[in-house]
Amino acid sequence: MAFDILLNSSLTILGVGLIIKMIQWLSYKTGIRAENESMLQRLAAALKGVLSTVFSLRFFNLPQTFVLDILFLRRTFKQDLLRWIMHMLIFWGFILLFFMHALESIVSDNLFSYYYSTINPFMFLRDLFGAMVLVGLLIAVFRRFFMKIQRMTSNAQDIYAILIVGIIIVSGFGLEGTKIISYNEFLNMEDEFAALDYEEDIFALESYWVKNYGLASPNNISNVSEEVLALGEEIHNDTCIDCHTKPTAAFGGYAVSRAFKPFAGILEFIGAVNIFYWIHILACFIGLAILPFTKMFHIVTTPLSLFTSAVMKRENASPLNIATRQAIELDACVHCTTCSSNCSVAPAFDILGNENIMPSERMMALRRFSTKQKISSQDFLAIQEGICLCSSCERCTVVCPAGINLKELWYDVREHFIRNGSIVTPLVLTPYSYNRAYSRDEFESPLQDSPAREAKSFIGRKYNKGKFVERDKPLPLIPDKDQPDKKDMGLTQDTFAYCFSCENCTNICPVVMNYEKPEEALDMLPHQIMRSLGLGLTDLVLGANMLWDCVTCYQCQENCPQNVKVTDIFFELKNQISKECFKNHENES
Ligand code: HEC
Known part of the structure; x- marks a missing residue:
């Protein structure tokens, strides 16, 4: 009797929670898309998207995603074996317990006419599945709290998830034993x-x-x-x-x-x-009732995110659906912190101490933000810093086991912030955010035409105090394909193109380390120089003290993950300046 009342109430609360979640997904507006559309329009777009997928070839991507990515966690397997074992044990143990034991009257009783929880093989299997979950949980606790995995943090939701599953399993064993x-x-x-x-x-x-x-x-x-x-x-x-x-x-x-x-x-x-x-019963029912508002909801949202990323093509998807998908993705994040350990700007966290530089933490902050829970202005600035430092290298998106398109999310949220009056240093922005950030009111031409060029001239003007001259062709220092003779130093244009501003060169530079405020003493830091060259802003970097203070230890070059020849480029720049000086000198005399 009490059991039935509790079961029914938790199912009712679960239902209400699911409806609230769907409303949130359809009304999420933290990105730049779907700012003016109603929930109904978004619902219609979502249904249309689902229907068009069902009747397209993309539909056949789904079984593969289901088996490989969801049931067997292919992505996790490729990254981290221990984590894969942990998750497989918890996932399979729990799912099997759920069907065999929790739903015994619906599943086991109907499948096996001789089913009793007190006879073999069911008696043994119930303990086996429970033990699988328990071992998985122990690995989870070990990884989270004892292994000191780089940039892995644990929040209340992570602890809740381990606790609720742990209580269910331990009380189950306790019940059986007593x-x-x-x-x-x-x-x-x-x-x-x-x-x-x-x-x-x-x-x-x-x-x-x-x-x-x-x-x-x-x-x-x-x-x-x-x-x-x-x-x-x-x-x-x-x-x-x-x-x-x-x-x-x-x-x-x-x-x-x-x-x-x-x-x-x-x-x-x-x-x-x-x-x-x-x-045992209360833990199960409470877990069920509040499921949509806990980390455990990822059992629904992560497969959903993986399915959508398997069938949704960014180019022809409706912006409304992208907005909705992003809302689901915020819930699909399991805070596994794989993105943070792969993030190319995360080393900046070690220096600045702003957690939001790490994608996994930013994800949590955005989740709070998107559901309009109160967010302090300090948090807001911190998120901004994190989101503007992002170099759009896309590693987070590539490694995400939940199939979340993080890069796109950063773009959209960044633009959203920028529209709301952001204060960021131009050089930390990526080419995609330049035009969105600064060119909107500054330039007349349509934004999408040549965002990088417009960004360049804007930054040029900002840094050269208005003296910036936009050239039709970059200085010969950056050889292009028309000038093969400039290859002598191996400085082809590709050299800079690979730089994604991970700041390794700056972080490792002994000269930079020598100053309390290196950006003032050196004018520009190594990664900023590489970045600017990549954008064709040669004029901008020629006067930088950094070039002349360089001790040519070659650490930057040796440690560049992209093989950018930082020190060689410095040499080339200095030669270039010297040449120009001699030329001017000769002309004068
Ligand atoms: C029709 C099948 C059936 C018969 C016959 C049966 N039991 Fe059980 N028994 C069960 C089930 C099922 C449970 C577990 C009930 C539960 O999960 O609450 C159980 C539980 C028990 C338990 C508690 C320990 C445990 O493993 O859960 C004891 C003790 C027990 N039975 C003793 C007996 C005795 C003694 C007899 C013979 C007089 C008997 N049972 C006959 C089905 C049966």
């Missing part, structure tokens, strides 16, 4: 299935169960005779054996029962079976 020893359980069963009239028969059965089934009895059965045991076995074979395998098969519960046996009397007195039962 039931095995419980004398009351035995008496109830005897009453129901044997209904023995004589005390001696009950005692015989009891003795048999104490000896063979782990029961704890308040009566003294140490001296029972062989005859009594034989009588017990006979009754057992008549009335109990069809539904009961020896409890040793339930290895987890049986181990618990052995540990609890000395305290059987107290446990019976306090009603331990009931206590474990209610902890």
